[in-house]
Every structure is written in C-alpha cells, then in structure tokens.
Amino acid sequence: MEVPNDHLVWMYSTMVKIRRFEERIREIYFEDKLPAFDIAAGPIPGEMHLAAGQEPVAVGVAPHLKPGDAVTATHRPHHIAIAQGVDLKKMTAEIFGKDAGLGHGKGGHMHLFSSEPSFGCSGIIAEGMPVAVGAALAFKKQKMDNVAISFFGEGAANQGAFHESLNLAAVWGLPVVFICEDNAFAISVPKATATAIADNSDRAAAYGIPGVLVPENDPVAVYEVAGEAIRRARAGEGASLIEVKTDRLWGHFEGDADAYRTDAFKEGMQTRDALTVFPEKLIQQGVLTAAAIEEIKTRMYGEVEEAIEFARSSTYPQPEAALEHVFA
Amino acid sequence: MEVPNDHLVWMYSTMVKIRRFEERIREIYFEDKLPAFDIAAGPIPGEMHLAAGQEPVAVGVAPHLKPGDAVTATHRPHHIAIAQGVDLKKMTAEIFGKDAGLGHGKGGHMHLFSSEPSFGCSGIIAEGMPVAVGAALAFKKQKMDNVAISFFGEGAANQGAFHESLNLAAVWGLPVVFICEDNAFAISVPKATATAIADNSDRAAAYGIPGVLVPENDPVAVYEVAGEAIRRARAGEGASLIEVKTDRLWGHFEGDADAYRTDAFKEGMQTRDALTVFPEKLIQQGVLTAAAIEEIKTRMYGEVEEAIEFARSSTYPQPEAALEHVFA
Amino acid sequence: MTTMTEVDLTKLTDRKLTTQKAMAEGIAQEMEADEKVLVMGEDVGVYGGIFGSTEGLLTKFGSERIIDTPISETGFIGAAIGAALHGLRPIAELMFVDFFGVCFDQIYNNMAKIHYFSGGNLKLPMVLTTAVGGGYSDAGQHSQTLWGTFAHLPGMKVVAPSNPYDAKGLIISAIRDDNPVVYMFHKGVMGLGWMTHNPRATGPVPEESYQVPIGKASIAREGTDVTVVTISLSVHRALDAAEQLAGKGISAEVIDLRSLVPLDREAIVKSVTKTHRLLVVDEDYRSFGMTGEVITTAVEGAFDHLDAPPARIAIPDVPIPYSRPLEQFVLPSAAKITTAVEQLMA
Amino acid sequence: MTTMTEVDLTKLTDRKLTTQKAMAEGIAQEMEADEKVLVMGEDVGVYGGIFGSTEGLLTKFGSERIIDTPISETGFIGAAIGAALHGLRPIAELMFVDFFGVCFDQIYNNMAKIHYFSGGNLKLPMVLTTAVGGGYSDAGQHSQTLWGTFAHLPGMKVVAPSNPYDAKGLIISAIRDDNPVVYMFHKGVMGLGWMTHNPRATGPVPEESYQVPIGKASIAREGTDVTVVTISLSVHRALDAAEQLAGKGISAEVIDLRSLVPLDREAIVKSVTKTHRLLVVDEDYRSFGMTGEVITTAVEGAFDHLDAPPARIAIPDVPIPYSRPLEQFVLPSAAKITTAVEQLMA
Numbered sequence A, B: 001m002e003v004p005n006d007h008l009v010w011m012y013s014t015m016v017k018i019r020r021f022e023e024r025i026r027e028i029y030f031e032d033k034l035p036a037f038d039i040a041a042g043p044i045p046g047e048m049h050l051a052a053g054q055e056p057v058a059v060g061v062a063p064h065l066k067p068g069d070a071v072t073a074t075h076r077p078h079h080i081a082i083a084q085g086v087d088l089k090k091m092t093a094e095i096f097g098k099d100a101g102l103g104h105g106k107g108g109h110m111h112l113f114s115s116e117p118s119f120g121c122s123g124i125i126a127e128g129m130p131v132a133v134g135a136a137l138a139f140k141k142q143k144m145d146n147v148a149i150s151f152f153g154e155g156a157a158n159q160g161a162f163h164e165s166l167n168l169a170a171v172w173g174l175p176v177v178f179i180c181e182d183n184a185f186a187i188s189v190p191k192a193t194a195t196a197i198a199d200n201s202d203r204a205a206a207y208g209i210p211g212v213l214v215p216e217n218d219p220v221a222v223y224e225v226a227g228e229a230i231r232r233a234r235a236g237e238g239a240s241l242i243e244v245k246t247d248r249l250w251g252h253f254e255g256d257a258d259a260y261r262t263d264a265f266k267e268g269m270q271t272r273d274a275l276t277v278f279p280e281k282l283i284q285q286g287v288l289t290a291a292a293i294e295e296i297k298t299r300m301y302g303e304v305e306e307a308i309e310f311a312r313s314s315t316y317p318q319p320e321a322a323l324e325h326v327f328a
Numbered sequence C, D: 001m002t003t004m005t006e007v008d009l010t011k012l013t014d015r016k017l018t019t020q021k022a023m024a025e026g027i028a029q030e031m032e033a034d035e036k037v038l039v040m041g042e043d044v045g046v047y048g049g050i051f052g053s054t055e056g057l058l059t060k061f062g063s064e065r066i067i068d069t070p071i072s073e074t075g076f077i078g079a080a081i082g083a084a085l086h087g088l089r090p091i092a093e094l095m096f097v098d099f100f101g102v103c104f105d106q107i108y109n110n111m112a113k114i115h116y117f118s119g120g121n122l123k124l125p126m127v128l129t130t131a132v133g134g135g136y137s138d139a140g141q142h143s144q145t146l147w148g149t150f151a152h153l154p155g156m157k158v159v160a161p162s163n164p165y166d167a168k169g170l171i172i173s174a175i176r177d178d179n180p181v182v183y184m185f186h187k188g189v190m191g192l193g194w195m196t197h198n199p200r201a202t203g204p205v206p207e208e209s210y211q212v213p214i215g216k217a218s219i220a221r222e223g224t225d226v227t228v229v230t231i232s233l234s235v236h237r238a239l240d241a242a243e244q245l246a247g248k249g250i251s252a253e254v255i256d257l258r259s260l261v262p263l264d265r266e267a268i269v270k271s272v273t274k275t276h277r278l279l280v281v282d283e284d285y286r287s288f289g290m291t292g293e294v295i296t297t298a299v300e301g302a303f304d305h306l307d308a309p310p311a312r313i314a315i316p317d318v319p320i321p322y323s324r325p326l327e328q329f330v331l332p333s334a335a336k337i338t339t340a341v342e343q344l345m346a
Ligand SMILES: Cc1ncc(C[n+]2csc(CCOP(=O)(O)OP(=O)(O)O)c2C)c(N)n1
Pocket: A075, A076, A123, A124, A125, A152, A153, A154, A155, A156, A157, A183, A185, A186, A187, A248, A252, D042, D071, D073, D095, D099, D102
C-alpha cells in the first residue's frame, strides 16, 4: 500500500501532538502532588495511564477512518482519541475534571466519550471489545459502510471478552477490526508469563479471520496492515485481528517505579522510539525537512498548549451536578 | 494405542449402564407430570438434561483415570459421573432430592459433587473449566501425578471462560485435558451459527497446546486420543484439547419438543447410535458374544434398578435442613 | 401510583392473555412500530425464548432482527450496548438472571454508566430481559431473582411485572425508554403450559399498544389494616394471603412495586401511613436487599405512623436448594404471609 | 463483640505498622505456618500488589507460591476454587473490587455455593482479597466498595478492616477459615505512601500471629447519645465526627462492623438500645444495601427504643464521578456525619 505524502506528514504531526500531550499531562499530573506524592492531589488526580511510545498504532489506523466510524479504546486512551480527532479541548478539560469536559467531569481520563467522532474508552480490561462488535452490528444492520475499531492491550487478549468478541464478529461477518497494542507488559506482568503463544495475531485462526502481525513499532507498517483490514471490513469481507509490537515508554501509570523492566529494556525502547526514528526516515525520503519538522512541532505544541489552557481556565462542575445524568 | 479387551468390555458395559440410567430417569421424570406437563411435579422435578448418545465420550476417557484425578462436567453430567464411578445410589438419590443424596438433596441433577472420585458439575456454561485448571494447579504444586479433566459442550467453547482456562492451563503447563462434546447444538442453536470455525480442536493452536479431533462418536477413538492426552498430562507435558463429534439423541432437556432438528438429522443419529454399532463391532472382533451382551445388560440394568430403588425408598431431607451447610 | 382499579376501568377488555403472550405481543408491536428494535439472545429465534418471551417473533421479523447468539453473554450484551450507541434499540435476553455473573461487567459497569460518564451526551436505549425465580426445583443456579443486586447499582431501571397487563405495558415502556431497563419476568407469572398452573398468570390485555409507567407501584388490593409490599410472583402469594386474611377480618393492602428502580417510595409511605403496619415479602435473599430497603423507606417516611416493627419474609440467606421440601421451606408463600400478618396484628 | 479497649489491653504493643504492612505480614505468617497457602493475582509478585497487599512476599516465598496471573479473573479465581477443593488454601486477589463483573459467576455461583450444593461434603478454604473505595478521583470503575453486593449473596463471608490491628487479625482468620472469605481492604485505610496521608492508617500491631474473629463488630468509640454504625474507612470519618460532636456535648458511639457476613446484629441492637438513635454511614450505594440492612436490623431488634427515625449517609445512587468536587459531594465525610447526628438529636 502506497502511503500518500500528506498522510505521512499527518501521521508524524499527530505523533508529535500526542507525545507533547502526554508529556505535558505528565508534568501537570505531578503538580501539587509532591514532595510526598499524593494521588488525590493536584490539577489532575487519580490514575494516569500515558501512551508515550505507542503513537504509531494510533496514527497508523486513523487515516483510514471516516465520519461515523466507531472506535473503542482502553484505560490508555489519549493517543487513540487524539489521532481520531476527538475534540482536544474538551478531552483535556475532562482530564482536568472540568465542566467543559467531554463528560462534564464525570468520566475522567479513563472514561472519555465522544459521539462525533464516535470514541469511547473504559477502565475495565477488554470492556470495549464487545461494544465495538455491537457498533459494527449496528452498521451492518443499517447498511452503512462504517467500520468499528477496537484497540486493546496484549494483556487484554487473555480476558474472556476477547474470545467472545472475536467469535461474534467472525460468525456474524461484522465490519470490525481488532487491534492489539502489544507493549509486552500488563502492568508488571510480562507477556511471556501470561500468554501461552508469542503472537496474538495467531489467535485469529481460532475464529477463521485474518490475523496479521506488525512486528515493528512503525506508523507506516501499521498504516498498511490497518488499511487492508479496514478496506476488507468496509467492503463487507468481515473482521480482522492485528497485533502491533509497540512500546510503552513510561511506567504503567504515573508514579509507577517501573522496577519490573530492566534498564536494557528501557534503553532499547528509547533507541527505537518512533518519535525519533520516523522523522529521520521522512527527512531521508525527502518528505519533510528539518525546518518543516520545527514548524510542525511549533504548531502541535501550540494546539496542546491551547487545550491545556482551555482546561485550566475552565470551571469545575457544581458539586450537586454529581446527581445529574444517572438517567436521561 | 491398543485397547485391552477388559477395557473394551468395561466401556461397553458402562455405556449400557449409562443408557439404561438415562432411559429410566426419563421415564420416571414424566411420572406425575402428565397429562398437563408440570415441570415442578413428580419424583424428579426441575430441568433434566440427559446424555443418551454421548456415552462414547464418557467411557472413552474414564479408563485412563486413577484415584485422585479430578473431573468437572456440565449441566449434562450423568454419563461422565457414571463412567468415573461416582456412587450411583447417592447420585440417584440426589437426583430424586433425597437426604441420602450426594448433597443431601441440596444440589440436584446439575450439582452433583463427589470427593472420591473427585467429580463436580454445574448449571452455568463453562463454569467447571477454570475449576479443572485449579485442580491441575493443586496437583502440580503438590507434586502429584494426578490429572484434571474438564468436559464441556461445543456451545461452551464460545464462553470467555473457555479461553481463559485454556490459556492459563497452557501458560502454567498444567496436567489438564479439555474435552469438548460437540453434539452440534446448544439447545436450539446450531454450532454453525454460533462458532466461527468448524472444529474447536483447532482452537488449541491459540494456546500452543495439542488439539485433536475425534470425528466419530466411537468409544475406541475417544479412548485412544484421550489416552495420549492424559499420558502427556501425567508425564508433565501439559494440557490438551480434544473435540469429539457426538450425538445428543433426545431433546436438550426433557420436555423439549426438539423442533429445531430435522427428522433426517434425528434418524441419522439413530442409525449411528454407538449403543448399537459398538457391540456389533465387539461381536465381530470376537470380544463379546451375544450371550455375554445379554449378561452385561442384565447386570447393568440391575445396578441401575438398585440405585433407583435406593433413591425411591430414601427419605426427603427435613425442610429446616435447608438452613444448614451455608457455611462449614 | 396507579391502582389496578383505575386501569381496569380505563382499559376494559375481554381479551385474556398469559403474561408470556402479553410480553411477546408488546415486543412485536414495538418491532412493528420501530425498525430499530431488534432482539438478541440465546434461543430467542426458532425456540422463541426458553420461557416464550420471543414466541412467534422469528416468523414475524426474520433472523435479521431476531438473532440467536452463541453462549457469549459478555459478547452479545456488550454488543447490544454498542448497537444502542449507534442507532439501534436492542433488546438483549439473558436467559436466566442467574447467569449474570458471566457478563455483569457489561451490565453494571458499562451499560449502566456510559450515560453518566458521558455527562449525559450519550444515550443507551436498550432493554435487558431476563427470567427470574424459582419454585420448580431448578436448584441454586436457575432459581434466583437477584433483583436486589441489580437495583443496588445505579444507572439501570429495574422492573418486574406480576401480571399480563403490566407485562405488556412495561415492556413497551422499557423499549421506548432512552435508558437501559432491566426487565425481569418471573417464570411463575408467565402462564407457561409446562409450569404449575397459575390462574393469575392469565388476564385482560388490550390489543392496542399501551404503556405502564416505570417507577410507579400499583395497589393490587386495597386494604386498611396492614400493608404488604412485594413484587412479581409474590404479589400472587400476597393476594392469596389477603383473601385468607379477609376471612379472618383482617384487611390487607397489597402493593405491587412493579419497579424497583425507580422505587415508588411515595406509594410505600402513603400506604403505611394509612395502615400503620408493614410486611415486606421478597423472593430474593433477605439480607442487604429489597426487604431492608422497603422497610427503611417506611421508617424514613412514616416512622410515627408505625404501630409495630415492620416485618419481612424473604429467602433466608441460603442458596436455593433443589429438593422440593427444602425449596418450599425457603420460598415465600401465602401461608407464611398470613402467619406473619397475624403476628403483626397481634 | 470485642471492644477496642479490651484489645488494646490484651495486646499491648509499641510496634506500629500501616494497615498495608499489617495485612502483608498476616499473609506472610500464615504462609510460613502452612505451605498449602499460596497467593494468585495480577501484579502480586514483583509489584507486591498494586496496593501493597503482597509486598515482600515474592522475595520470601518465590514464584511457586506467589503467582502473577494473566488478566483472566474468571480463570484464576475459578482455578483458586479448584485448588481449594484439592488440598491448597489459596488467596486470590481481585485487584479492584470494581472488576468483579468479569468474574462474578465464579465468586457468587460457584465459590459461594459448592459447600451448600455438596450438602456440606466439600469445603472451600479460600480467601478473595480485593481493594475497595474511592476518594482519590479514580472515577466510576475504580472507586466502588460494592460490599453490599457481596453481602447480599449467601455463602461467602465478607470482612473489611478499618485499621492495622484488625487487618492482620482478620486476614489470618480468613486464611484459617474453611469457608470462602471475601476480604475487602479500602485503599484509604492502607496507609500507602502515595495516597493522602491518613494517621489512622498506622497503629499498633503485635508481631506474633493472632486472629480477629469474623462476624464480630467492635466498638471503635463508646458513647451514649447516638450510635453511628459503619465499616472500613468510614469508621475514620465517624471517629473524626465523634470528636467534633464531643466538643458540642454529643456523645456518639461508633460501631465498626468489621464483618458484613456474618453481620453482628446483636452489637447493633445493643448499642441502639442504649443510645436510642442510629445513623448508618456507608461508602457503598445507598439503596438496597448496607444502610437499609442495618436500619432494618435496628428496627427489628430495638423498635421501642428508637427515639427518632434512623438516618443514613451513603453514595446517593449515582456512579462515582471523577472530578474532585463531584466525588467529594457523593462520599460520606466527617462533616456530613456531624450534621446528620445533630439533626438526629434535634
Ligand atoms: C478486568 C480488569 N482486570 C484488571 C484490571 C487492572 N489493570 C488495569 S490496566 C492493566 C494492564 C493492562 O495490560 P494491557 O492490556 O497489556 O494494556 P497496557 O496497560 O499495557 O496498555 C490491568 C491488569 C482492569 N482494569 N480490569
């Protein structure tokens, strides 16, 4: 699959935006939490799962999506949401717990819901997988050519919902693509001690659907494989499973001492960081210049700063608003 | 694998016992329920899932078991329990809801529990699968050479617990054998509309364990395949998955009009009924004579009648006993 | 609060149906009216639902809209959520409520919370139908009601009809509701040919479409001496007891809650304020459930009106046993209600 | 019912631990004493449990007995059941109680019922440990307590310690119990370095092994004017409120239930009989839960002693919201308790 230049540039730009976003959230997360770390304190309290390193998965898929497509993501959702074009200001405001947030502050970072584009995520492992199947069912029943994408971690692939979702999608021939972000760890538990086989993509055979491995954390590789899977889905040829070997650069959540991964492993991730490797390739290929890269960074950083400014300056919901929205 | 003659005879005899048991339970089940069928009435009330037709699976596995091995079965448990040698009198008394039953009448036909031999079953699809994994874990931790066997229906193979159990068993290298009784239907839902692939044995690849198909409802075929899987498990070589194509001769439960299966399908099952086919083979092979078969029938029918007599003549538990045994 | 009397007057009809047929008719009428409604579940197709809840629907609407699923409750209930978010109005059937443990995350953490998490932006118009209750020796994994468990967790409405009229009206209301509604039908109120005959399971049902409001109790029988609050099949038990009690000069008012969420607290308080005595009857487990909630509601709203401590009858915190004498011992019954009321009056 | 005063006298010690260290020490001592005890769960190994419940155990006992599992709660909790039936005494950790929906069938339908179904023949000596509670903006799928849900369903004991002493004594009792015990530790009582500092999360813990009885409440503070019944972290809130109230001349007795199953009804009734007033404080959802059960227990046992209708504070039947002002609005607090008690006394 040929990748058009504007897609390459978009992918890179979006990777920059995501990384910057995660870095800024990380900084702000620690505001007012130190010196004695207090998870409940600061402008962003609670658990915070950041996706730095996993940008290639998000940006490799998103260019193939169109309005009406549905995406479900996990507890580590920012990169996916940003790539899909979820309103960054509202999303950031939600992470800050503000009334202007996607959920008026009710959901927080693990519960970002948007209807246009259709995005949802959750705090329960594999919870979004059947939901994506259902979105795809709705598309098929309504004869729409939309697709649903379900992102999940390699740890989630050992949860029962994975199995039920893939079987349902396959037996009903639904337009859904399951994308496993294999960062080799589920919190501290290495894939090798949790998963009986090396590649979850091989599990596709248990459902008679295509399973494709993307062995490197490269946006172009993801782009090509996801493109084909989404094309199939849109054309009524059914579901696919993709596994991408990717990297979680930081701890499982912020505050995680990350003592369960060796220094060598961590250095390896730094060396192959797509945020460094990919732009180098783009320069080599003549797609981007150093100057263009600087321009992109300035622009993306600006967008991120604007969203953060928006979130910071927004007001908190009224306490009693907690009682609203239990029922429509 | 050579099947010793005494095993052949034992398998046939046990098949006769199981079939007779199911036939007699069926007859008694309808006592006092007619003319207007009332599920709550009669000596055996409630749902009744009988296994006539599936005897080969039960008797093909049991000869390889030894004391201390653990078996978990399903809502359709009688054939497995009888083959494993669960006390027939106590089991029958439980089905009759009597105090002399395995569970003093508390469990009933879907909740038969025995410690020697170790047998359990349940009313929830796939519920016994993780339990078998845990029994195998206990055997491994305690350095015992026992194995655990988990029986389940082909419908259960689409339940999340199937996936989690197989992965756990594989990744921990446990001595457990998963045996799928594929009778092509989950109540009225045909396998083809529920399961994305033809043979669940192919799903073993998703866990890196051997998966073997037994394509015919034949005790010897089951014996051979189960024998090898149990040998592997006992030898510390890990888990296996087996699928046996078998037949549920009657309705899903008693009272089921069975309108969802065609006459042709039902006739096919009758033609290939192992209770007819297998003894013919044994006669041909000179293992049994017609007279020996009669003798076996007499003996087995007698055992069944004795158990039923025991159950019938036992007393019901005192009503207040309902309050006991919530806690040890 | 609507009384049955009001209902009978306004909706007078000679047409009698079983609860099961009334429920299936309600679904069919909504499916005719709105092509976005569809049903998914195990054996809802050719079998028509193990308890007849979807009888005849496959023939009427075809397998595109009446979908038999694999035994994958997490999968298909989660799929119903996704479908509800994307334009459909699915009805998902959990064959027995007892099976909720394999799929409760999708129900209580996802279905019930997405509207809230989204700050009201996303709506989830779906119905979860499920069979509840015991009394026919189906043992501990096929006889529970568990409505207390569902009602305890916020974000889903919970209804349980006791008669054909309410069954049809409530399923229609549930389908039209923009919120997730859990619709619990007791096998013993369905009027199934293969269950013990229950005359109260057949009753007048207008042919046209109508709604019974969610969150409103009904007075199943008016009375002045004591209030019996209950739901679903136990309404029948209470009505039988009330008849016996009438013979003994005791006038019992029977409140059929019909919904647990929202709970019609006003109806409870109003009746207790009138009668000064309360018995709560429940086929769910006793502790941490419906009986405690209803009694507390009465105590909160009518403390000074209570002439005696409220009493309760429920499953005495044991799994449902299989054997008939054991099961009958733990189930509520008209006899137990009669005795309890007599003790309350003493 | 044991009072804290008794306990402090008999077990006098200068040694102070956090609740988290006390719990881990209790597990370690039992593992040393009985090689059949083992731990399985997500991140219980090198991570030591996300909330430190298994800190140091991997080093002490190795990966044969401290087993990191895949994210397969149905699988490994079911496996713990199988292991318990075959000679081991497993502790299975469900990382957050909020995740129970993916595995509840194994818990409530299997673990809790096998002993009963077997007519008492099979025993299930296992412990399910799980973290509960909110207050740190972890939102609606990571902040629930849900103990009411567990306590409603028969066949499992349910305990929730509020302090280090009880944490150690209860985990030891749970491990030695031949029944399934659900051990719920509130993140806010653990004394974790990365949570808001809570002085009550550190306290005296004897080094030697000891048991705290399951099913016995304790009087966390004696008082005469009003009874505040609660559990887990809300005991701290109630104690804070009781101090404030003392300053206003109101003497509040604080009952720490410690166990919900079995529920120490005697302790509730005894205290209410003395004080004549009851406030129940719960961090679980309000309706169909603990508050209703405790109030009903008081009404059943001490109706004539109540001078005012019992009151309750609990999560007002909404999912736990993320944003700090929203979450604080729905959580119980010392201030809310103080106000409610003042209203009760008025
Ligand atoms: C059902 C359930 N079990 C456990 C958890 C706790 N948990 C949150 S994230 C996580 C690890 C997930 O690993 P993976 O799926 O690989 O995603 P990653 O964090 O690596 O992105 C775990 C165990 C949960 N949220 N839900």
